[in-house]
Amino acid sequence: xxxxxxxxxxxxxxxxxxxxxxxxxxxxxxxxxxxxxxxxxxxxxxxxxxxxxxxxxxxxxxxxxxxxxxxxxxxxxxxxxxxxxxxxxxxxxxxxxxxxxxxxxxxxxxxxxxxxxxxxxxxxxxxxxxxxxxxxxxxxxxxxxxxxxxxxxxxxxxxxxxxxxxxxxxxxxxxxxxxxxxxxxxxxxxxxxxxxxxxxxxxxxxxxxxxxxxxxxxxxxxxxxxxxxxxxxxxxxxxxxxxxxxxxxxxxxxxxxxxxxxxxxxxxxxxxxxxxxxxxxxxxxxxxxxxxxxxxxxxxxxxxxxxxxxxxxxxxxxxxxxxxxxxxxxxxxxxxxxxxxxxxxxxxxxxxxxxxxxxxxxxxxxxxxxxxxxxxxxxxxxxxxxxxxxxxxxxxxxxxxxxxxxxxxxxxxxxxxxxxxxxxxxxxxxxxxxxxxxxxxxxxxxxxxxxxxxxxxxxxxxxxxxxxxxxxxxxxxxxxxxxxxxxxxxxxxxxxxxxxxxxxxxxxxxxxxxxxxxxxxxxxxxxxxxxxxxxxxxxxxxxxxxxxxxxxxxxxxxxxxxxxxxxxxxxxxxxxxxxxxxxxxxxxxxxxxxxxxxxxxxxxxxxxxxxxxxxxxxxxxxxxxxxxxxxxxxxxxxxxxxxxxxxxxxxxxxxxxxxxxxxxxxxxxxxxxxxxxxxxxx
RNA sequence: GCGUCCGUAGCUCAGUUGGAUAGAGCAUCAGCCUUCGAAGCUGAGGGCCGCAGGUUCGAGUCCUGCCGGACGCACCA
Numbered sequence: 001x002x003x004x005x006x007x008x009x010x011x012x013x014x015x016x017x018x019x020x021x022x023x024x025x026x027x028x029x030x031x032x033x034x035x036x037x038x039x040x041x042x043x044x045x046x047x048x049x050x051x052x053x054x055x056x057x058x059x060x061x062x063x064x065x066x067x068x069x070x071x072x073x074x075x076x077x078x079x080x081x082x083x084x085x086x087x088x089x090x091x092x093x094x095x096x097x098x099x100x101x102x103x104x105x106x107x108x109x110x111x112x113x114x115x116x117x118x119x120x121x122x123x124x125x126x127x128x129x130x131x132x133x134x135x136x137x138x139x140x141x142x143x144x145x146x147x148x149x150x151x152x153x154x155x156x157x158x159x160x161x162x163x164x165x166x167x168x169x170x171x172x173x174x175x176x177x178x179x180x181x182x183x184x185x186x187x188x189x190x191x192x193x194x195x196x197x198x199x200x201x202x203x204x205x206x207x208x209x210x211x212x213x214x215x216x217x218x219x220x221x222x223x224x225x226x227x228x229x230x231x232x233x234x235x236x237x238x239x240x241x242x243x244x245x246x247x248x249x250x251x252x253x254x255x256x257x258x259x260x261x262x263x264x265x266x267x268x269x270x271x272x273x274x275x276x277x278x279x280x281x282x283x284x285x286x287x288x289x290x291x292x293x294x295x296x297x298x299x300x301x302x303x304x305x306x307x308x309x310x311x312x313x314x315x316x317x318x319x320x321x322x323x324x325x326x327x328x329x330x331x332x333x334x335x336x337x338x339x340x341x342x343x344x345x346x347x348x349x350x351x352x353x354x355x356x357x358x359x360x361x362x363x364x365x366x367x368x369x370x371x372x373x374x375x376x377x378x379x380x381x382x383x384x385x386x387x388x389x390x391x392x393x394x395x396x397x398x399x400x401x402x403x404x405x406x407x408x409x410x411x412x413x414x415x416x417x418x419x420x421x422x423x424x425x426x427x428x429x430x431x432x433x434x435x436x437x438x439x440x441x442x443x444x445x446x447x448x449x450x451x452x453x454x455x456x457x458x459x460x461x462x463x464x465x466x467x468x469x470x471x472x473x474x475x476x477x478x479x480x481x482x483x484x485x486x487x488x489x490x491x492x493x494x495x496x497x498x499x500x501x502x503x504x505x506x507x508x509x510x511x512x513x514x515x516x517x518x519x520x521x522x523x524x525x526x527x528x529x530x531x532x533x534x535x536x537x538x539x540x541x542x543x544x545x546x547x548x549x550x551x552x553x554x555x556x557x558x559x560x561x562x563x564x565x566x567x568x569x570x571x572x573x574x575x576x577x578x579x580x581x582x583x584x585x586x587x588x589x590x591x592x593x594x595x596x597x598x599x600x601x602x603x604x605x606x607x608x609x610x611x612x613x614x615x616x617x618x619x620x621x622x623x624x625x626x627x628x629x630x631x632x633x634x635x636x637x638x639x640x641x642x643x644x645x646x647x648x649x650x651x652x653x654x655x656x657x658x659x660x661x662x663x664x665x666x667x668x669x670x671x672x673x674x675x676x677x678x679x680x681x682x
Numbered sequence: 683g684c685g686u687c688c689g690u691a692g693c694u695c696a697g698u699u700g701g702a703u704a705g706a707g708c709a710u711c712a713g714c715c716u717u718c719g720a721a722g723c724u725g726a727g728g729g730c731c732g733c734a735g736g737u738u739c740g741a742g743u744c745c746u747g748c749c750g751g752a753c754g755c756a757c758c759a
Contacts, residue, residue: 032701300757336755416759528694551721558719
């Protein structure tokens with residue numbers, strides 16, 4: 001870990017600036033710590049002298065030289081140099097650095113842990129059909145976010161929102177009852193004997209077609225929705241059954257990817273427990289919403305939309321809204337408004353979301369009841385909300401009321417998420433709004449090749465054919481199901497594992513193939529910027545070569561093998577080697593022969609904490625993916641160039657082994673952050 | 683119309699709060715398995731960083747305009 005050294009260097013430079021140039025903390029000089037492009041130039045560097053050049057009317061190089069001369073000794077630093085171009089470069093004490101990273105000698109104290117809780121909401125798949133590739137992107141990002149926050153010491157609560165009362169579930173209920181003519185027992189038999197999420201996937205597509213055949217049939221949907229909302233059986237019972245079973249399918253699918261949750265929040269409970277009613281009171285009391293009495297929205301409770309939402313006014317435009325009374329001139333609806341409660345008295349999706357968000361931020365003054373729903377991947381109770389007061393209340397951890405909330409939802413929801421934030425401000429909680437983050441990401445589409453493979457080729461002369469990718473459509477049933485993708489990639493991994501490791505037991509082969517498949521899928525989902533549309537190509541995702549999850553795993557497996565062989569052949573453990581380093585000259589690490597690659601690996605491996613900080617700051621996981629890949633690349637280069645087992649010089653092999661030991665520790669951590677396990681062999 | 687995002691090598695993409703010679707993977711070509719596992723390594727070719735201005739000691743990165751593309755702006759969720 002490198003950040004404590006950043007801080008130490010930065011503090012010392014700051015002290016020199018204050019001392020020598022009378023530039024205190026209020027002078028606004030930011031001391032940026034970077035990494036010089038090569039290790040011969042230094043290990044850490046700062047361009048601070050460039051910043052000061054104008055202010056001090058001096059050449060950057062001269063300033064850098066002055067600072068370097070005034071710094072004095074810094075613990076853990078071998079020397080500081082002013083580069084000819086004005087950079088101030090820091091060379092670390094390599095031996096001490098590596099030994100302290102490995103715990104052989106005491107290191108710097110760890111940063112204090114965060115204590116505030118964060119809620120991460122992700123997945124939130126409509127419980128009416130199988131998960132597809134787009135959902136996988138959401139869940140992988142959300143799960144990684146949770147892991148990254150926890151890595152920094154923050155308690156995290158992962159929630160999965162279940163929309164069990166919307167039209168999507170209603171549509172499948174319509175299919176069950178009107179297309180299939182089934183009752184609850186009938187659908188239960190099917191659920192018990194088939195891939196139920198796949199069954200519903202197809203049924204849902206058929207219902208969509210059925211509606212298209214005669215618009216009058218939409219009345220059936222409306223009636224079904226009404227029955228679900230009012231708990232009228234048998235419709236409500238069937239809807240409840242479907243949602244429950246599909247959610248369990250989703251949990252299994254996500255579990256295959258090492259993704260799980262602490263709490264399932266059911267939308268139905270938000271309504272039944274009057275969360276909305278309470279939120280509505282708050283919204284009315286604070287004037288955040290008001291009853292529109294005229295115009296086309298007459299009879300609706302609406303929220304005025306802030307200017308900066310509609311038009312990107314850079315300035316705050318104080319007191320712009322001034323709702324209601326004035327009544328904007330006639331039909332010109334200058335003042336834009338968002339309907340929260342429809343004229344028929346029902347609440348919109350945004351309203352429900354506001355109630356949910358108020359609860360998440362601890363501002364609602366109500367709580368759910370909780371029931372055990374299942375078991376998490378690590379054997380804890382997976383909780384779900386409930387209205388049932390007699391359910392097992394005891395023993396559940398406190399839920400909700402987080403200091404920070406992250407909503408992982410695709411970019412198309414940006415507008416609504418912004419409204420949500422605005423609502424928090426409107427009810428008097430700007431701080432909570434500040435700490436509400438919409439973690440947005442772009443869509444997953446299909447490459448033309450993959451769409452063709454799935455039997456969907458847009459007509460050659462159509463607009464679709466000219467686009468760079470083909471859109472996924474859940475309604476038409478067009479898309480790659482998450483489980484199909486996983487099945488295929490694991491099957492392929494298994495063939496590869498079998499070819500390479502004939503002696504492996506079937507169980508080990510299976511486990512290994514699953515680990516590799518997960519790595520391939522999860523790395524693929526992480527390696528692109530979240531602002532980029534992924535044109536999903538099945539062959540590309542299935543590839544295990546080059547920049548891929550398995551490449552990272554393979555590097556760790558190789559490193560593990562070295563230590564295994566050391567143990568087998570010479571009875572040496574990593575601990576033995578580390579102990580022996582205390583009185584071994586560190587020429588190998590110091591690069592006395594002009595080769596700094598071993599040290600470069602150590603320094604790069606230590607950057608994980610710095611990378612994680614950047615990841616959290618930018619919410620950009622491609623940074624983590626690239627870091628892991630680059631680290632693995634450095635190791636692989638060294639692996640071919642600098643042998644350990646076959647190295648005769650004791651000092652060389654020991655320091656190489658120590659560096660590799662640190663490398664595998666750090667890369668394994670990177671993989672863990674991605675939710676990827678390292679198999680014993682592959 | 684308004685807003686958000688994207689445009690970097692043949693293809694797919696990185697590029698850290700502006701910094702040192704713009705980097706990977708795939709594809710192509712040439713090499714490397716008797717030496718810790720070749721899911722690997724080494725090397726080569728391939729770039730008006732969409733275009734034009736501006737700010738700066740310094741711009742792929744920030745600002746303005748334009749061009750091209752995606753998405754959003756419902757009494758749908």
